[in-house]
Amino acid sequence: MSGWRKKSKKSIIKRKRKSPERIIFLVRKFGLVLGVFVLIGWLGSWFFLSDADYHTKTWAHEKTLGFTADLGFTVKDLLVEGRHYTDADAVMAIVNVRKGDPLFSFDTKSAQDMLNKLSWVKSAHVERRLPDTIYIGLTEREPFALWQNNKQIKLIDEDGVFLTDHKLDRFKDYIMVVGDEAPEHSGDFLKILNVETIVRDKVESAQYVGDRRWDLVLKNGITVKLPENDVSLALSRLSLAQTEEALLDKDIKMIDMREVDRIVIRTKPGAVQDYQEYKASYKSNTASGDSI
CATH class of the missing domain: 3.10.20.310 (membrane protein fhac)
Structure with missing residues (x-):
């Protein structure tokens, strides 16, 4: 054991004697490594700050495109x-x-x-x-309707999205909707109207009234006031009246369908009568050979 201790002490003394040289070596090595990192950092800063990276990327990009073109x-x-x-x-x-x-x-x-x-x-x-x-x-997008607002006419799709306001002659057969909020509500309404083709073919425009219901303006000038709810039922009744009695072809001014149980019509002179009375009168006059 004593021999091992003496040997260890000598070894320690030797390392202590060499340690200053080793320190100098390590310092020089550290300085060299630090210098390399400083140089790399400086070159990197110059590369980015001088836009050399941009020019290099551009050059590489152009060369690649040229190669693929070849x-x-x-x-x-x-x-x-x-x-x-x-x-x-x-x-x-x-x-x-x-x-x-x-x-x-x-x-x-x-x-x-x-x-x-x-x-x-x-x-x-x-x-x-x-x-x-x-x-x-x-x-x-598919054209769906013409929208009139503030004397301007625009073409919209079924979602109310504006499509164009140029060269609208080719879309003249589309129904015109009127009102500030008409585009947002026209999709569902016109789909219901299109089911009743006998009515749809006579419609010139549809006006969204009070942000809650629709009025139809027919090509012959008749105004049809539709209810806020049950629009499908109202149009179905109107279609039946047209099929059976050609109601929409009569010399009348307005048809009011806002009440569920009846249809009220207004003749052009201004008289108001219930549709049921009108229907009975129509049948009576038809039987006697007269026309209304």
Whole structure:
């Protein structure tokens, strides 16, 4: 044991004698490593602050696009499906590519986002189709009605979304809805009206009254006041009256259907009578050969 202790002491003495040299070595090594990190940090700062990173990325990006173009990945075809109403010039302006452009330089997401902002477009899908085609698939909104507000006429879809106010002649057969809140409520109402085609074909416009119910204005000038509730039932009764008695073709001014149990009509001279009385009179006069 005593020999082991003496050997240990000598070993310790030797290490103590070498320790100043080792410290100097470690200091020099640490200084060298620190200098390397400082140099890397300085180069990194210069790289970012001087926009060298941007120029390097741009250079690499351009070289990559050039390489893919040399391999044949260039724009040769633009395929658009589903476009019927959307303006073709607007689509081309958004795509903004020419034949021969590198296919991978086209930003599909940006183009898709901009297409989705067009009024006619409900949804758009854009993709690159290798090796040389850009594909655009459009789902368009369907025209549903004309909306008149503040003497301006606009085309809307069934959700009340504005589509266009230009070249409306081609949509002249659509029913016109009138009123500030008409677009938001016209979808469900016009779907109900379209079921009763015998009435629908005679309607010129529909006015949303008091933000709660509708008035119909027929092509011959007759106004039909519909109830707030049970609109489907009221239109069904009106359709039956037209089928049986051609009520909507008579020389009358207004038909009031706001009461469930009767139809009130107003003749042009201003007289008011109950539909039941009108019906009995109509049958009586028809039997005797007269017409109303």
